[in-house]
Amino acid sequence: MSPNAPRSGGGRGQRRPSRPAPRTGGRPAAAGAGGAGGTGRGGGRKGAAKRMTDQVAPAPQPPRRGPAPVKARTGVDVHDPEGVRLQKFLAAAGAGSRRACEEMITAGRVTVDDQVVTELGVRIDPTRQVVHVDGMRFSIDDDLAYIMVNKPKGVVSTMYDEEGRLNLADMVGPREERLFHVGRLDLDTEGLILLTNDGTLAHRLQHPSFGVKKTYLAEVRGPVKRDLGRNLRAGVELEDGPVAVDSFRLVDSKPGYALVEVVLHEGRKHVVRRLLEAEGYPVLKLVRVQMGPLVLGDLKPGKNRRLTRGEVQQLMAAAGL
Known part of the structure; x- marks a missing residue:
């Protein structure tokens, strides 16, 4: 072998490659599925309509609004240690699956008492706090009919x-x-x-x-x-x-x-x-x-x-x- 040929293998004098710097921060967020959209009941009936109520087409659903531009209030702590997790409340209120609600929170689409919430660990009291997703209010109150x-x-x-x-x-x-x-x-x-x-x-x-x-x-x-x-x-x-x-x-x-x-x-x-x-x-x-x-x-x-x-x-x- 020529003395000028490069050495192969892991010789003692060989310079080791530097290790990558350790990552900082928490664990990466789990990839979640998007919120499931509802499907309306279809279609017309066979034959001519015989009742007056059959003559009207179903009401158009309100268009989906993007994230509402809410001005966050500084110095406001909406977290209630004794409350329910925000994503659990939203799922129970019909906003979507638990995973979809977590994505809504991290995307900044959820407000509690006009405060934008992006942390998944926040707990709230649904009986006294007001929650909106994209400007639409969500609530659970079994006393209301x-x-x-x-x-x-x-x-x-x-x-x-x-x-x-x-x-x-x-x-x-x-x-x-x-x-x-x-x-x-x-x-x-x-x-x-x-x-x-x-x-x-x-x-x-x-x-x-x-x-x-x-x-x-x-x-x-x-x-x-x-x-x-x-x-x-x-x-x-x-x-x-x-x-x-x-x-x-x-x-x-x-x-x-x-x-x-x-x-x-x-x-x-x-x-x-x-x-x-x-x-x-x-x-x-x-x-x-x-x-x-x-x-x-x-x-x-x-x-x-x-x-x-x-x-x-x-x-x-x-x-x-």
């Missing part, structure tokens, strides 16, 4: 009637909670009424300043003049002041009959009936089929059901909570 009722014709929109007539309490049966109805429907009007003991949400859903829209289907005698929608959107002067609808469309028309959809956020007494009658179209039948994102759907007259967590969250978002 949210029940949708399809009020039939002839039922009084009260929880008690001195004359002994059928009322909303008869639709849901005896309950421990004291429930309030959100909005009224007159004796001859059918459709969606929400019963709840959440006073804040009830107020916001009813007050016109929050702009939560209600959708009605009305049967009138046809044909309907072409400028009816334009007149209603421009505003109609009633005895208690002008009223303008948010939208109007002709759903169906046959000789001597028309089905129209009226959307508005006003809550005055008999407002839909009075609007259409003022334009020369007395209402033959009226059904409220939607309130904000909440849709009556296939719920039969006289029946009720509890809202899902997702429906409650959508109502809160529509009401600005």
Whole structure:
């Protein structure tokens, strides 16, 4: 071997390669799967729709908002040592799987009392602290009830009637909670009424300043003049002041009959009936089929059901909570 040839192997005089510097910080975060998105129930029914409630398409879901630009408050400690882990609370509230909720936290999408939280070890008290993900509030309160009722014709929109007539309490049966109805429907009007003991949400859903829209289907005698929608959107002067609808469309028309959809956020007494009658179209039948994102759907007259967590969250978002 030539004396100038490089040595191979691990000779004593050979210079060893330097070791890489040790890593600092905690363990790398586990790779998590993205949050699972819900899928809505599909499609139309076979044949022509026979009920008024079948004429309305399901409400469009509110668009997914990106991380809300929340200004963090300095010097605020939201951690409660006796509370529940934030990711566990979010998963129980329906925000996603535990792993997906952890990713939301580390991505800075979660706030507690307006404080951005990015640490997975934070514990909170859900009974006194307010949690948002991308600007949408999440909560768990077993004492709050949210029940949708399809009020039939002839039922009084009260929880008690001195004359002994059928009322909303008869639709849901005896309950421990004291429930309030959100909005009224007159004796001859059918459709969606929400019963709840959440006073804040009830107020916001009813007050016109929050702009939560209600959708009605009305049967009138046809044909309907072409400028009816334009007149209603421009505003109609009633005895208690002008009223303008948010939208109007002709759903169906046959000789001597028309089905129209009226959307508005006003809550005055008999407002839909009075609007259409003022334009020369007395209402033959009226059904409220939607309130904000909440849709009556296939719920039969006289029946009720509890809202899902997702429906409650959508109502809160529509009401600005």
